[in-house]
Amino acid sequence: MEAYEKIYKLYELIETKTVADLPGPYKVGVDLGTADVVLVVTDESGNPVAGSMRWASVVKDGLVVDFRGAMVIVEELKAEVEELMGITLDKGATAIPPGTVGRNAMACGHVIAGAGLEPVCQIDEPVAAAKALNITHGIVVDIGGGTTGIAVLRNGELVFTADEPTGGTHVSLVLAGAYKISFEEAELLKRDAAQHRKILPVVLPVVEKMATVVKNMLAGQHEFDDYPVYVVGGTAYLQGFETEFGKAFGRKVHVPPHPLLVTPLGIAMFG
Numbered sequence: 001m002e003a004y005e006k007i008y009k010l011y012e013l014i015e016t017k018t019v020a021d022l023p024g025p026y027k028v029g030v031d032l033g034t035a036d037v038v039l040v041v042t043d044e045s046g047n048p049v050a051g052s053m054r055w056a057s058v059v060k061d062g063l064v065v066d067f068r069g070a071m072v073i074v075e076e077l078k079a080e081v082e083e084l085m086g087i088t089l090d091k092g093a094t095a096i097p098p099g100t101v102g103r104n105a106m107a108c109g110h111v112i113a114g115a116g117l118e119p120v121c122q123i124d125e126p127v128a129a130a131k132a133l134n135i136t137h138g139i140v141v142d143i144g145g146g147t148t149g150i151a152v153l154r155n156g157e158l159v160f161t162a163d164e165p166t167g168g169t170h171v172s173l174v175l176a177g178a179y180k181i182s183f184e185e186a187e188l189l190k191r192d193a194a195q196h197r198k199i200l201p202v203v204l205p206v207v208e209k210m211a212t213v214v215k216n217m218l219a220g221q222h223e224f225d226d227y228p229v230y231v232v233g234g235t236a237y238l239q240g241f242e243t244e245f246g247k248a249f250g251r252k253v254h255v256p257p258h259p260l261l262v263t264p265l266g267i268a269m270f271g
């Protein structure tokens with residue numbers, strides 16, 4: 001399966017709560033995010049087999065702030081997928097924003113271990129995204145709920161990573177302020193595609209700020225000037241995001257289908 005085909009397939013499996021009829025052994029990945037937790041199972045070739053996700057607030061700006069809550073959600077997602085597949089999942093991969101160190105870096109592994117999945121490896125989130133997109137040469141920008149991370153790959157080798165705490169949370173905060181609604185209402189408003197045309201002008205300064213953050217991360221690194229740029233993460237769902245981010249960044253960018261599922265799919269491929 002091609003990369004985009006895998007992403008569409010994973011979306012379909014999660015939406016319909018079904019399992020792809022593919023033989024094992026299987027790989028498992030868990031994305032513990034600021035806005036959601038996603039568990040994905042793939043076969044040995046990285047083809048999606050099953051997945052489940054839950055909106056959650058157990059992580060802030062890439063740090064696990066509700067260890068027990070995160071563990072319970074992973075346990076529930078694991079149980080759901082196990083029931084669908086009729087097997088027990090025993091190990092999995094996790095990911096962290098680039099630059100996460102020390103106990104913070106260890107927290108994700110502890111969460112999935114507590115949920116009954118032996119952690120087999122932990123990678124940088126944008127590296128996982130690059131794997132899902134099958135990119136060996138290019139810049140991957142992962143704009144999640146709390147963080148904006150980038151990974152630059154040259155001939156299959158990771159040559160640069162960076163991360164900043166700016167993401168979809170900031171978009172929601174701006175919407176909450178502009179429309180005088182709660183953060184939770186702003187989150188729902190933002191995820192309603194029918195509202196995107198209306199809200200884009202309001203959130204444009206945040207999108208421009210994200211592009212500036214990425215531009216600054218790459219400042220002075222002219223060897224990457226002609227690298228293709230892919231933007232993943234839930235924030236890239238915003239209609240008009242690709243164009244406006246590209247304008248502010250000063251380069252054409254590509255947003256794959258279902259950008260929120262790209263990193264979770266890539267994490268599973270490392271499982």
Ligand code: ATP
Nearest residue numbers: 033034035036144145146147168191233234235237
């Ligand atoms: P992080 O990696 O920063 O810890 P995360 O893994 O939770 O966060 P993602 O799952 O990639 O990040 O994206 C979550 C963000 O995407 C949230 O801010 C959420 O509100 C936003 N989002 C999700 N769906 C949509 C949508 N349809 N339209 C706009 N924004 C969306």
